[in-house]
Structure formats: C-alpha cells, structure tokens
Amino acid sequence: MKLLSAGASPFARKVRVLLHESGRADAVEVVDVVTGPLQTDPQVAAANPVGKIPALIRDDGPAIYDSRVICRYLDDRLDTGLYPAARLWEILTLEATADAIMDAAILIVYEHRIRPLEKVFEPWEEAQFAKVERCVRAANESWMSHLNGPLDMGHIAMACALGYLDLRHPGCNWREGNGALDDWYAAFSERDSMRATVPA
Numbered sequence: 001m002k003l004l005s006a007g008a009s010p011f012a013r014k015v016r017v018l019l020h021e022s023g024r025a026d027a028v029e030v031v032d033v034v035t036g037p038l039q040t041d042p043q044v045a046a047a048n049p050v051g052k053i054p055a056l057i058r059d060d061g062p063a064i065y066d067s068r069v070i071c072r073y074l075d076d077r078l079d080t081g082l083y084p085a086a087r088l089w090e091i092l093t094l095e096a097t098a099d100a101i102m103d104a105a106i107l108i109v110y111e112h113r114i115r116p117l118e119k120v121f122e123p124w125e126e127a128q129f130a131k132v133e134r135c136v137r138a139a140n141e142s143w144m145s146h147l148n149g150p151l152d153m154g155h156i157a158m159a160c161a162l163g164y165l166d167l168r169h170p171g172c173n174w175r176e177g178n179g180a181l182d183d184w185y186a187a188f189s190e191r192d193s194m195r196a197t198v199p200a
C-alpha cells in the first residue's frame with residue numbers, strides 16, 4: 001500500500017502515527033507529494049476525486065481517502081485496536097473535534113497563502129479561529145478523562161491537531177486557559193510515534 005502524504009499535513013500525520021503505534025510502519029510506503037487547492041498533484045487527483053491527502057493506494061482494491069476512513073481501514077487491517085467498540089462513539093466524536101481544528105487551521109493557512117492580500121476577509125478568518133478555540137476548550141473541559149485513559153484514535157487525532165496549531169499558528173495561544181490539555185499534549189508528544197512524525 002502507498003500513502004499519499006505530506007510532511008506538514010496533520011491529516012496524513014494521523015495515519016502515520018497510527019502506523020507507528022501499530023508497529024507496522026512497514027505495511028505502507030509513505031509517498032510525499034506537493035499538492036494544494038489550486039494545483040492538485042496528478043497522483044492525488046487520480047487516487048481521490050476530492051483532490052486531498054491523505055489517500056491510500058491499495059494493492060487489492062481501489063484507493064480510499066479521507067483520514068478517518070483510512071485510519072478505520074488500517075485499524076481493521078492491521079488490528080491496531082485503536083477504535084475499541086466499548087467507546088467507539090466517543091472516539092469518533094473526539095476525532096471529529098480534532099479534524100475540525102485541522103480543517104479550520106488549514107483554511108486560515110490557505111486564506112493567506114492563496115488568496116490575494118486585498119481579498120483576505122478577516123471576519124471569516126476570525127470565525128475559523130473561533131471554531132479552533134471552541135474545539136480546544138471542549139477538549140480541555142470535557143475530554144481530559146478520555147485523553148488520560150488508554151490510547152485510541154481520538155488521542156492521536158487531537159495530538160496531531162494541536163501539533164498543527166503549533167506549526168502553522170504559533171501565535172494562536174491555544175494553551176492559555178487550557179492547562180490540562182497543554183500538559184497532556186506535552187506528555188503525548190514524547191511518544192515515539194509523535195517524534196517520528198514531527199511535521200517537516
């Protein structure tokens with residue numbers, strides 16, 4: 001299998017961390033691509049009509065895409081146990097919360113990287129940051145007992161989201177007022193899987 005990925009992509013990082021945690025990083029070849037909304041890499045477009053990474057090219061079936069689908073697939077295929085049935089709905093909700101942080105954070109990056117300066121719409125950007133703030137606060141207020149429990153995909157997704165905030169929005173100050181989440185993230189970042197996938 002081949003994973004279309006990019007060093008800085010937090011969605012692709014979720015998959016890469018899962019692979020490291022499973023001890024089966026060798027099961028998937030990671031292929032770095034350069035892609036974006038205005039210039040989709042041809043390999044990415046061929047694998048995923050949405051034109052986004054990550055996409056997983058499989059040997060025994062069509063490519064699959066969207067990090068949540070890929071992570072569920074690899075969890076099943078590699079038996080990683082990162083979506084235990086007993087807390088599945090909590091895990092999926094936490095993963096959706098983390099993915100929402102990534103979505104908003106990436107849209108802000110694109111707003112500045114792609115849109116001409118005179119067309120940048122600040123209220124829209126502020127609204128995206130408000131989503132980030134609400135999701136980070138929700139994690140700190142409602143999810144710490146889950147995050148301090150046994151490892152699952154919700155943990156990995158949230159750590160990748162916070163790592164992306166540090167990478168692309170170091171000034172957003174997500175740690176302020178969210179001390180429990182900050183402490184959790186500091187410890188989680190020390191895992192081998194996180195160290196092996198630090199955004200480039």
Ligand SMILES: N[C@@H](CCC(=O)N[C@@H](CS)C(=O)NCC(=O)O)C(=O)O
Nearest residue numbers: 009011036037052053054066067068
């Ligand atoms: N929901 C998707 C989001 C993936 C995504 O937004 N990927 C970004 C890179 S981090 C991308 O490929 N952007 C290109 C584009 O928007 O066209 C997932 O979970 O895989």
